[in-house]
Amino acid sequence: MTPITISKQTARRFILGKQGLWPGRRWKGRKGTAEAIRACEAVQLDPLIVVARSQDIVLHSRVLDYKPDFLYQAAYKDRQFFDYGSWLAMYPMPDLPYFRVHMERRSHEKRVEDFVLPNPGLFERVRAELRTRGPLGNRGLDGNHFGAWNYRGRKDTSLALFDMWLSGEVMIHHRDGFERVYDFRENIAPEQYDYVAAEKAAEYFFARKAVSFHGLLREAGMRIALEYDMRRKYGREETRQLLQGWIESGMLSQVQVEGGRETFLCLAEDVPMLEALTNGKTPKGWNPKETSTLEEVTFLAPLDIVSARGRAKKVFDFEYKWEVYTPVHLRRWGYYVLPVLYGDDLVARLDPKLDRSSMTLEIKGFWHEDDAPVRNAGFASALAKGLIRFANFLEAKRIKMSALRPTALRQEVRRLIKPTGLVS
Numbered sequence: 001m002t003p004i005t006i007s008k009q010t011a012r013r014f015i016l017g018k019q020g021l022w023p024g025r026r027w028k029g030r031k032g033t034a035e036a037i038r039a040c041e042a043v044q045l046d047p048l049i050v051v052a053r054s055q056d057i058v059l060h061s062r063v064l065d066y067k068p069d070f071l072y073q074a075a076y077k078d079r080q081f082f083d084y085g086s087w088l089a090m091y092p093m094p095d096l097p098y099f100r101v102h103m104e105r106r107s108h109e110k111r112v113e114d115f116v117l118p119n120p121g122l123f124e125r126v127r128a129e130l131r132t133r134g135p136l137g138n139r140g141l142d143g144n145h146f147g148a149w150n151y152r153g154r155k156d157t158s159l160a161l162f163d164m165w166l167s168g169e170v171m172i173h174h175r176d177g178f179e180r181v182y183d184f185r186e187n188i189a190p191e192q193y194d195y196v197a198a199e200k201a202a203e204y205f206f207a208r209k210a211v212s213f214h215g216l217l218r219e220a221g222m223r224i225a226l227e228y229d230m231r232r233k234y235g236r237e238e239t240r241q242l243l244q245g246w247i248e249s250g251m252l253s254q255v256q257v258e259g260g261r262e263t264f265l266c267l268a269e270d271v272p273m274l275e276a277l278t279n280g281k282t283p284k285g286w287n288p289k290e291t292s293t294l295e296e297v298t299f300l301a302p303l304d305i306v307s308a309r310g311r312a313k314k315v316f317d318f319e320y321k322w323e324v325y326t327p328v329h330l331r332r333w334g335y336y337v338l339p340v341l342y343g344d345d346l347v348a349r350l351d352p353k354l355d356r357s358s359m360t361l362e363i364k365g366f367w368h369e370d371d372a373p374v375r376n377a378g379f380a381s382a383l384a385k386g387l388i389r390f391a392n393f394l395e396a397k398r399i400k401m402s403a404l405r406p407t408a409l410r411q412e413v414r415r416l417i418k419p420t421g422l423v424s
Contacts (some may be wrong), residue, residue: 008257012316013344014216017215018040018212019062021341022341024290024292025062025288034070034074037081041213042090043089044305045089046303056068057302060393079093079188082171082189084099084165100195101230130170137182138179170184171183171188206225211267216257219254223239226242251267251268252267298340299338300340300346302322316346322336334364349365351363351403379409383409384416397422
């Protein structure tokens with residue numbers, strides 16, 4: 001079949017729209033939080049909190065009136081989602097049967113021979129503690145300190161719990177702060193989702209999910225995605241045959257972007273969205289509940305799938321790197337820089353920090369693209385609205401923006417924010 005050809009703008013809008021970022025927030029409140037996670041397929045989790053955790057910024061950028069408690073409630077009280085994986089993310093609970101294929105295979109990998117098999121007594125002791133005492137975190141178990149530092153924990157019992165989690169024997173019951181508290185899977189997973197899917201069903205599921213999550217997935221990236229999710233090697237010919245079958249069956253369609261050579265995959269059911277965007281229309285169900293991204297900028301999380309890991313450059317021709325782990329003297333921008341979405345493009349970077357002693361949101365840096373409309377009154381208004389919403393989300397009492405440049409932009413943004421009392 002001949003691939004569909006789309007413009008770069010259509011590609012940008014489709015990728016943003018599939019993730020609920022364009023043309024504006026289309027979900028609201030507690031119910032909208034669950035709807036957003038399901039629509040986005042997954043939300044990556046990270047413990048670091050400078051202004052807010054990455055996952056909360058992801059949901060704030062998509063859900064009106066979002067509060068971090070909405071995610072906690074949906075996952076750990078209502079059991080609509082579960083968090084899992086070396087690439088730690090929150091997934092819809094109906095995905096569990098397919099992830100259990102992944103989990104079962106992790107339980108037979110080489111690391112099991114290195115740690116699990118030589119320590120059967122350790123695992124039995126951890127199981128006995130869970131049976132007797134109920135949900136437990138790393139701190140709740142008296143283990144032997146491990147020789148070397150390990151991000152999974154400092155004790156042998158911590159490593160055992162982590163291994164039991166990867167293999168699906170336990171799940172995360174809840175979190176204390178960000179610390180995992182575990183319990184047996186059968187005590188957490190709803191009965192209708194607690195089974196292991198067939199291998200072919202899991203393969204189909206993970207292929208579809210990878211494409212839906214990315215919006216447009218590089219055809220060459222399917223092999224990598226399958227190998228991670230299915231925990232086995234895929235040859236080029238096997239992958240080619242699988243793709244051909246999924247395209248012929250009507251699950252996937254091939255797409256090319258004008259000016260590029262790569263072939264991408266999208267869900268065949270999403271082709272009408274591409275056609276609507278090509279014709280200058282907004283796909284059904286995408287209309288924002290309040291402001292559009294032209295009326296109010298959106299700050300993207302460091303780990304947002306639309307811009308993280310080099311995707312900002314490929315999709316938006318926008319240089320971006322999360323520099324939190326970059327030595328200070330090597331940083332180009334700042335510690336916790338967020339891309340700024342205006343309309344359907346990334347136009348600037350913002351380095352925010354929340355001083356919790358005074359609840360002041362400080363803008364430590366602002367770097368705009370050469371063609372960003374920083375002298376445009378509409379952009380100043382959109383930036384001011386975005387900052388007000390972000391400050392309210394953080395429950396900040398003040399905004400400090402002395403680092404905002406150019407000066408004329410800062411002055412206009414300050415003037416627009418002043419009536420809220422957030423600036424003096």
